[in-house]
Amino acid sequence: MRYTNRTHSSRQLIRRPLAGEVIAVLGATGALGQELVPLLTRAGATVLLSGRRRERLGAMVEASGAWAGVAGDLGSRAVRQRLYEAALAAGRLDAIACLIGEAQMGAFAGLSDAQALRLLRANLAIPMLAVKSLLPLMLRHKAGRICLVSSVWGYQPASGEVAYSAAKAGLIGFGRALAEELAPSQILVNVLAPAAFVSPMLAQFSAADLEALAARQGGHLLSARTVARRILHLLDPDLRISGRLVRVGRIGPTPEESPGPTP
Ligand SMILES: NC(=O)c1ccc[n+]([C@@H]2O[C@H](COP(=O)([O-])OP(=O)(O)OC[C@H]3O[C@@H](n4cnc5c(N)ncnc54)[C@H](OP(=O)(O)O)[C@@H]3O)[C@@H](O)[C@H]2O)c1
Numbered sequence: 001m002r003y004t005n006r007t008h009s010s011r012q013l014i015r016r017p018l019a020g021e022v023i024a025v026l027g028a029t030g031a032l033g034q035e036l037v038p039l040l041t042r043a044g045a046t047v048l049l050s051g052r053r054r055e056r057l058g059a060m061v062e063a064s065g066a067w068a069g070v071a072g073d074l075g076s077r078a079v080r081q082r083l084y085e086a087a088l089a090a091g092r093l094d095a096i097a098c099l100i101g102e103a104q105m106g107a108f109a110g111l112s113d114a115q116a117l118r119l120l121r122a123n124l125a126i127p128m129l130a131v132k133s134l135l136p137l138m139l140r141h142k143a144g145r146i147c148l149v150s151s152v153w154g155y156q157p158a159s160g161e162v163a164y165s166a167a168k169a170g171l172i173g174f175g176r177a178l179a180e181e182l183a184p185s186q187i188l189v190n191v192l193a194p195a196a197f198v199s200p201m202l203a204q205f206s207a208a209d210l211e212a213l214a215a216r217q218g219g220h221l222l223s224a225r226t227v228a229r230r231i232l233h234l235l236d237p238d239l240r241i242s243g244r245l246v247r248v249g250r251i252g253p254t255p256e257e258s259p260g261p262t263p
Contacts, residue, residue, distance in 0.1 A: 152195045
């Protein structure tokens with residue numbers, strides 16, 4: 001653990017476990033990113049932020065004193081190249097938090113092909129490619145921690161979010177396989193699967209659906225802060241686990257316990 005001395009007279013020790021660390025937050029401009037970034041900087045990390053909304057990203061870079069902000073769609077190779085170059089310029093990359101995602105409610109049969117493919121890209125292909133673009137920096141130093149944010153719907157069946165569920169399940173598979181492959185390089189990969197938390201992502205739900213969702217997860221939606229704190233643990237330099245699916249909150253039974261749908 002690293003600690004730094006507080007400068008004022010109390011001489012109380014403040015825990016700054018991420019002091020000297022460089023951490024990339026992909027999808028930093030969303031609800032979860034807004035909570036995670038201040039936690040990281042308070043813990044001493046230098047952050048490298050990415051998001052599509054340029055103005056919001058600029059404000060976050062300013063507020064957090066980030067090393068850099070890379071604005072744009074990470075589905076673009078040019079944007080991923082800019083991300084890589086920003087991390088390279090920082091001189092090291094200790095951890096990645098990948099929060100990228102997009103949701104769309106509705107019956108699967110009613111989605112256009114383009115909508116279904118968009119959900120697979122945003123929740124699986126783009127996170128995979130974005131992480132891949134940064135891996136050379138971690139492989140070079142044979143160290144690193146990666147936290148991928150999936151969802152409860154990645155392991156729990158979800159009517160109305162079928163393509164999103166499929167992509168988030170794919171992300172769990174990606175994280176587990178990557179953990180195996182990177183184990184000899186001392187790079188730890190874990191996947192977080194939160195239940196629903198308060199975010200504009202839930203704006204598509206009606207009030208009644210939100211109430212039903214909250215009831216399924218013990219009477220309340222999680223806060224983005226609660227989820228961000230779990231990510232912070234998975235980015236800690238003292239982390240020793242890899243290849244794990246870490247659940248935050250719970251909706252119904254685990255996959256092993258699931259009885260399947262009633263016909
Ligand atoms: N909210 C929930 O209840 C819930 C539950 C379980 C899991 N999750 C997952 O948790 C993560 C964060 O959720 P959130 O509620 O914070 O969502 P959010 O507010 O919609 O944030 C999503 C983030 O991903 C970025 N993003 C999306 N597509 C991108 C692309 N192609 N290139 C670059 N950035 C892209 C967005 O950028 P811009 O905003 O700048 O466009 C934003 O920063 C997501 O992966 C979500 O699926 C959410």
